[in-house]
Amino acid sequence: MPKSIWILLIAMTMSITGASFLWPLNAIIIHEELGKSLTVAGFILMLNSAAGACGNLLGGKLFDAIGSYRTLMIGVSIASLSACFLALNHSYYFYMFLLMGIGFGSGVMAPALYALAGTLWPEGGRRPFNAIYVAQNVGVALGTALIGVIAMNELTAVFRANAFMHIALFLFVLIAFRKLEAKPTGTVIMKQTEKIPFKLHFRFHSLILISIAFVICWMGYTQWQANVSVHTQNLGLSLGSYSLFWTVNGLLIVCAQPLLSWIIKKWIHGIKGQMITGVILFIISFLVLTQAGQFAGFMTAMIILTIGEMFIWPAVPTVASQLAPPGKEGFYQGLVNSVAMMGRMFGPVLGGFIVDLFSIYVLFYVLVVMLVLSIPFLVVYDFPLRKLRTTSRQSP
Numbered sequence: 001m002p003k004s005i006w007i008l009l010i011a012m013t014m015s016i017t018g019a020s021f022l023w024p025l026n027a028i029i030i031h032e033e034l035g036k037s038l039t040v041a042g043f044i045l046m047l048n049s050a051a052g053a054c055g056n057l058l059g060g061k062l063f064d065a066i067g068s069y070r071t072l073m074i075g076v077s078i079a080s081l082s083a084c085f086l087a088l089n090h091s092y093y094f095y096m097f098l099l100m101g102i103g104f105g106s107g108v109m110a111p112a113l114y115a116l117a118g119t120l121w122p123e124g125g126r127r128p129f130n131a132i133y134v135a136q137n138v139g140v141a142l143g144t145a146l147i148g149v150i151a152m153n154e155l156t157a158v159f160r161a162n163a164f165m166h167i168a169l170f171l172f173v174l175i176a177f178r179k180l181e182a183k184p185t186g187t188v189i190m191k192q193t194e195k196i197p198f199k200l201h202f203r204f205h206s207l208i209l210i211s212i213a214f215v216i217c218w219m220g221y222t223q224w225q226a227n228v229s230v231h232t233q234n235l236g237l238s239l240g241s242y243s244l245f246w247t248v249n250g251l252l253i254v255c256a257q258p259l260l261s262w263i264i265k266k267w268i269h270g271i272k273g274q275m276i277t278g279v280i281l282f283i284i285s286f287l288v289l290t291q292a293g294q295f296a297g298f299m300t301a302m303i304i305l306t307i308g309e310m311f312i313w314p315a316v317p318t319v320a321s322q323l324a325p326p327g328k329e330g331f332y333q334g335l336v337n338s339v340a341m342m343g344r345m346f347g348p349v350l351g352g353f354i355v356d357l358f359s360i361y362v363l364f365y366v367l368v369v370m371l372v373l374s375i376p377f378l379v380v381y382d383f384p385l386r387k388l389r390t391t392s393r394q395s396p
Helices: 003-020 026-033 038-066 068-088 092-120 127-150 157-176 186-193 202-224 227-234 239-255 257-266 271-291 295-312 315-323 329-357 360-379 383-394
Strands: none
Touching: 003 068, 003 092, 003 127, 003 157, 026 038, 026 092, 038 068, 038 092, 038 329, 068 092, 068 157, 092 127, 092 315, 092 329, 127 157, 127 239, 127 315, 202 227, 202 271, 202 295, 202 315, 202 329, 202 360, 202 383, 227 239, 227 329, 227 360, 239 257, 239 295, 257 295, 271 295, 271 315, 271 360, 295 315, 315 329, 329 360
8 A cells, every 4th residue: 555545544533542442431431420311322423423423524626725734633633632621620511522532523524535535535435544444443443442541440541541642633633634635626626516417416315225225224323322232231241241332343353354355355346236236245144133132142243243244334435435426525524433433322322212112133133124224225226327328428
């Protein structure tokens, strides 16, 4: 990979490492340290995701308008200031608003990093986005592994660790990204496309179809972090067993990349086949969960789910990069990132509602149906592009 992509990967790893100091402990801190109910904790985490979704949309727009460097500096400044103030004061209202600040600032950065990866190494295809995906999981592994050391004597020490990591990230972006600037081209493209009616924006139509399937996948995936975790506890599995599922998830993502690349080259032709394969594996995973009652069953479901996400998660930003016209790279990446955030927001809420009203097994079957219904959107996502090619040939 080019040196510039390695710089992106370091920044992404640092960002996710800092975030991983907090996200496993947020609900515990809100409930035990601040004395709030789990409902309140869920509401605060939903606000964090909502702020992240807004940050993704703004970050994509800013990338197209003012370039990558200034967009990244705006995002990392907001996140770093919020993290530092949170380390100084983590009373309830400060915690709520500053967590939103961290989510918003990180959200501004994310589409800029993805869009920059596509513009710096366009001939790389899915490889820069797959590398970012692996870097994110390295950050998760580092952050969650360090929690035990950092919070050994004081749980809230994770706030100081998070602030330190964000300050380091700020300095790294300030110095290392100055020469990686992607110049804004959105103004020129905007003038060319502002008079085109929506029905002729075929690339955007394709992105919408991809996004519908993407949000459904995320709504299913987040059940493992919410309702499936409670389900395993109700069946008598220990917290250590549940954490082991995620350990295997991270190790498989990092270590199985060569095998995945061989499978894609050998058996799966095209990005569409890759995404559909991932959804099918998601479906199989939830079908396995309907029969799981012991550790082995849940571990099998997690392994299948992990292989599925390895097909889907890097593929969507790759497609967004391929679909984006010049000057719209940031907007397209911002949209798919915000869609992922929306899935994380509403997935646990929908899942909890179904579990409370019916049962966890009804939820699994509902998710299977939703995932099956998402496949046609992936099958036809490139149909609008055929109209685009037809229109282009007919143009004088």
